[in-house]
Amino acid sequence: MKDFENEYPDWKGAPHYEHGDERPSNTSANPNFYEIIEARLARRDVLAGGLASVAAGLFGGALTGRAALAQSSGLLGFAPVPVSKDDTVVVPEGYTVQVLAPWGTPITGDMPEWKPGAVTGADQANQVGSHHDGMHFFPIDGSSTDGLLVLNHEYVEPRFFHAAAWAGKAADSDAVVLSADGTRPDDEVLAEINGHGVSILRIRKGDDGQWAVVADPRNRRITGMTEMTLSGPAAGHPLMVTKFSPDGRRTRGTLNNCAHGVTPWNTYLTCEENWAGYFVNGDKIDQKPDLPREHARYGVPTDTSRYGWEKAASGADEYVRFNLTASGASAAEDYRNEVNGFGWVVEFDPFDPNSTPVKRTHLGRFAHEGVIFAPVVPGKPIVLYSGDDARFEYIYKFVSAANYEPGVTDGSILDEGTLYAAKFNADGTGEWLALAPGQNGLTPENGFADLAEILLNTRAAADTAGATKMDRPEWGAIDPRTGHVYFTLTNNTRRTQLQVDAVNPRAENNYGQIVRWVEGSEDYTATNFQWELFVLAGTARQSATFNGLALNDDNIFACPDGLWCDPDGRLWIQTDMGDLGPNQSGPLAPLGMNMMLAADPATGEIRRFLTGPWGQEITGVVTTPDGKTMFVNVQHPGAHATAEEFAAGSFGSGFPDYDGSVPRSATLVISRTDGGVIGA
Numbered sequence: 001m002k003d004f005e006n007e008y009p010d011w012k013g014a015p016h017y018e019h020g021d022e023r024p025s026n027t028s029a030n031p032n033f034y035e036i037i038e039a040r041l042a043r044r045d046v047l048a049g050g051l052a053s054v055a056a057g058l059f060g061g062a063l064t065g066r067a068a069l070a071q072s073s074g075l076l077g078f079a080p081v082p083v084s085k086d087d088t089v090v091v092p093e094g095y096t097v098q099v100l101a102p103w104g105t106p107i108t109g110d111m112p113e114w115k116p117g118a119v120t121g122a123d124q125a126n127q128v129g130s131h132h133d134g135m136h137f138f139p140i141d142g143s144s145t146d147g148l149l150v151l152n153h154e155y156v157e158p159r160f161f162h163a164a165a166w167a168g169k170a171a172d173s174d175a176v177v178l179s180a181d182g183t184r185p186d187d188e189v190l191a192e193i194n195g196h197g198v199s200i201l202r203i204r205k206g207d208d209g210q211w212a213v214v215a216d217p218r219n220r221r222i223t224g225m226t227e228m229t230l231s232g233p234a235a236g237h238p239l240m241v242t243k244f245s246p247d248g249r250r251t252r253g254t255l256n257n258c259a260h261g262v263t264p265w266n267t268y269l270t271c272e273e274n275w276a277g278y279f280v281n282g283d284k285i286d287q288k289p290d291l292p293r294e295h296a297r298y299g300v301p302t303d304t305s306r307y308g309w310e311k312a313a314s315g316a317d318e319y320v321r322f323n324l325t326a327s328g329a330s331a332a333e334d335y336r337n338e339v340n341g342f343g344w345v346v347e348f349d350p351f352d353p354n355s356t357p358v359k360r361t362h363l364g365r366f367a368h369e370g371v372i373f374a375p376v377v378p379g380k381p382i383v384l385y386s387g388d389d390a391r392f393e394y395i396y397k398f399v400s401a402a403n404y405e406p407g408v409t410d411g412s413i414l415d416e417g418t419l420y421a422a423k424f425n426a427d428g429t430g431e432w433l434a435l436a437p438g439q440n441g442l443t444p445e446n447g448f449a450d451l452a453e454i455l456l457n458t459r460a461a462a463d464t465a466g467a468t469k470m471d472r473p474e475w476g477a478i479d480p481r482t483g484h485v486y487f488t489l490t491n492n493t494r495r496t497q498l499q500v501d502a503v504n505p506r507a508e509n510n511y512g513q514i515v516r517w518v519e520g521s522e523d524y525t526a527t528n529f530q531w532e533l534f535v536l537a538g539t540a541r542q543s544a545t546f547n548g549l550a551l552n553d554d555n556i557f558a559c560p561d562g563l564w565c566d567p568d569g570r571l572w573i574q575t576d577m578g579d580l581g582p583n584q585s586g587p588l589a590p591l592g593m594n595m596m597l598a599a600d601p602a603t604g605e606i607r608r609f610l611t612g613p614w615g616q617e618i619t620g621v622v623t624t625p626d627g628k629t630m631f632v633n634v635q636h637p638g639a640h641a642t643a644e645e646f647a648a649g650s651f652g653s654g655f656p657d658y659d660g661s662v663p664r665s666a667t668l669v670i671s672r673t674d675g676g677v678i679g680a
């Protein structure tokens with residue numbers, strides 16, 4: 001599966017538009033849009049008057065009606081920045097931005113210097129990876145000026161790794177250049193594999209106010225090669241057996257590390273999102289692809305993989321594993337099951353550079369965006385949420401079997417519990433459907449022999465249970481002041497008018513929405529909840545907040561993706577409208593470059609805080625404990641550059657070096673000139 005469906009939310013902006021996609025024939029604004037808003041508001045009027053106090057607490061207080069103005073509570077204290085079409089980072093007046101830890105920054109080993117366009121496998125293993133995404137700042141001894149920055153690397157653009165060797169070749173953002181014999185040079189493949197995963201690097205604020213990367217024994221790269229163990233119900237299952245791991249309890253590497261999670265016991269979770277495309281399965285019956293459901297339901301390609309790593313010239317074991325085609329007499333003699341070791345949430349301790357990362361299988365196997373923990377209560381179960389970012393996929397929740405005990409609980413608590421999928425009803429109620437043996441149709445007769453099979457086939461299990469097919473669930477966040485859960489639904493251009501429902505109310509949804517809910521009795525372990533839409537994103541004409549107001553010049557946005565609620569309750573919203581360049585056309589054109597905004601959950605007030613350079617998306621956000629330094633990632637600058645532009649030596653964006661070299665993902669360090677709290 002090519003990733004273009006995820007990367008280019010609107011077909012008119014998709015340079016890779018292909019594969020016989022249905023062309024949307026109705027390009028006008030959805031005529032039912034305001035009817036939808038009216039219906040939602042009318043329904044909420046009923047809700048606010050008639051439901052239990054928990055619903056009134058969520059919806060009643062904020063319900064102001066369409067005519068009302070968004071109230072400012074003073075939570076947002078900055079002047080909004082305008083939509084941008086410039087190849088630069090813009091922040092509000094009174095704020096400063098520093099670029100830190102761009103792709104290629106040396107952090108370990110012999111600290112190899114960055115060589116633009118000529119990245120080697122060995123160098124990349126000791127340098128910050130590419131395509132920065134989810135991220136957390138782990139303070140050292142509680143400091144707000146010294147800590148470990150841990151950041152995910154979602155994917156790579158091979159053309160920018162090998163720009164020197166590929167000079168003059170027509171290569172777009174996904175392209176790989178094969179050798180004359182159809183193979184790929186081993187070291188190109190190794191560099192790309194090592195560009196994935198996670199970077200752990202110590203950073204410190206100097207007396208001059210500038211942050212710097214510090215050499216430290218805890219600095220580490222985890223890559224697509226790092227050995228990992230599997231834990232939980234699917235570990236050791238026959239479908240996990242490979243030539244590398246005949247006992248089905250080990251695997252190599254983590255891939256497409258999108259968003260993340262931070263556990264209450266201070267470890268880091270990195271999540272595997274669009275992993276299926278890295279593999280290929282050529283098994284056929286009667287000349288037709290013959291894939292098992294644990295491959296087919298996730299879109300494993302049948303012709304070639306995304307980067308062709310299985311074509312490495314040496315045929316070495318660590319590369320041929322990406323070819324799932326059966327070649328041996330049994331699963332222990334080939335890599336037919338290699339992909340079953342992917343699609344999981346991976347846990348590691350950032351403070352222990354020698355620890356082996358663990359794939360926690362009870363959290364389900366799907367295109368994990370991130371993991372969001374509910375606030376923990378000693379003596380109560382752990383609860384977490386995770387979205388499956390693909391069209392018509394689901395939102396999940398996990399409730400641990402054991403109770404949380406501070407100082408005692410560790411990652412093993414994630415190995416036993418119940419995984420649920422969300423069903424959103426039209427009346428504003430919702431249900432959590434247990435994906436457990438014998439429940440919701442998950443029986444041996446229906447093809448689910450045991451819990452391991454349910455987890456390996458999480459999507460199929462949620463299909464059977466009857467969960468609600470969503471518009472690409474991305475990040476979630478929890479407002480610490482109210483406990484309400486928020487989730488971004490980034491877009492879904494494939495939803496038809498016949499497929500709309502209350503929580504996914506727009507056909508041909510170019511713009512996305514944010515949903516929020518409160519669990520039954522305000523207990524995160526509840527199996528029922530109350531929900532509403534927080535905002536329908538889009539242009540002024542196409543948008544509305546929960547109180548019925550349209551967005552305006554200060555806050556129009558689309559395709560919400562990254563989401564985080566800071567300790568004061570500011571809801572930070574990041575956009576991934578695709579690889580937008582300055583000459584973008586189509587429905588997203590009025591929105592400019594990808595951006596970050598801040599919202600007041602109580603009033604619905606939203607202000608644009610930051611805009612990024614050409615081609616990128618903004619993703620990953622966290623502050624230091626004092627709230628005075630914010631870290632934000634810029635991912636894939638220059639990705640909009642066409643194959644022809646690359647061939648002509650033009651890389652789309654100058655960010656962050658602006659010296660004609662290849663663009664690179666990087667972390668932005670944002671502070672206020674008056675030293676205040678970010679966003680306040």
Ligand code: FEO
Nearest residue numbers: 258273369389474
């Ligand atoms: Fe990697 Fe769903 O964004």
Ligand code: CA
Nearest residue numbers: 006007576617
């Ligand atoms: Ca993206």
Ligand code: CA
Nearest residue numbers: 258474561562
């Ligand atoms: Ca994302």
Ligand code: CA
Nearest residue numbers: 474490561576
């Ligand atoms: Ca996205």
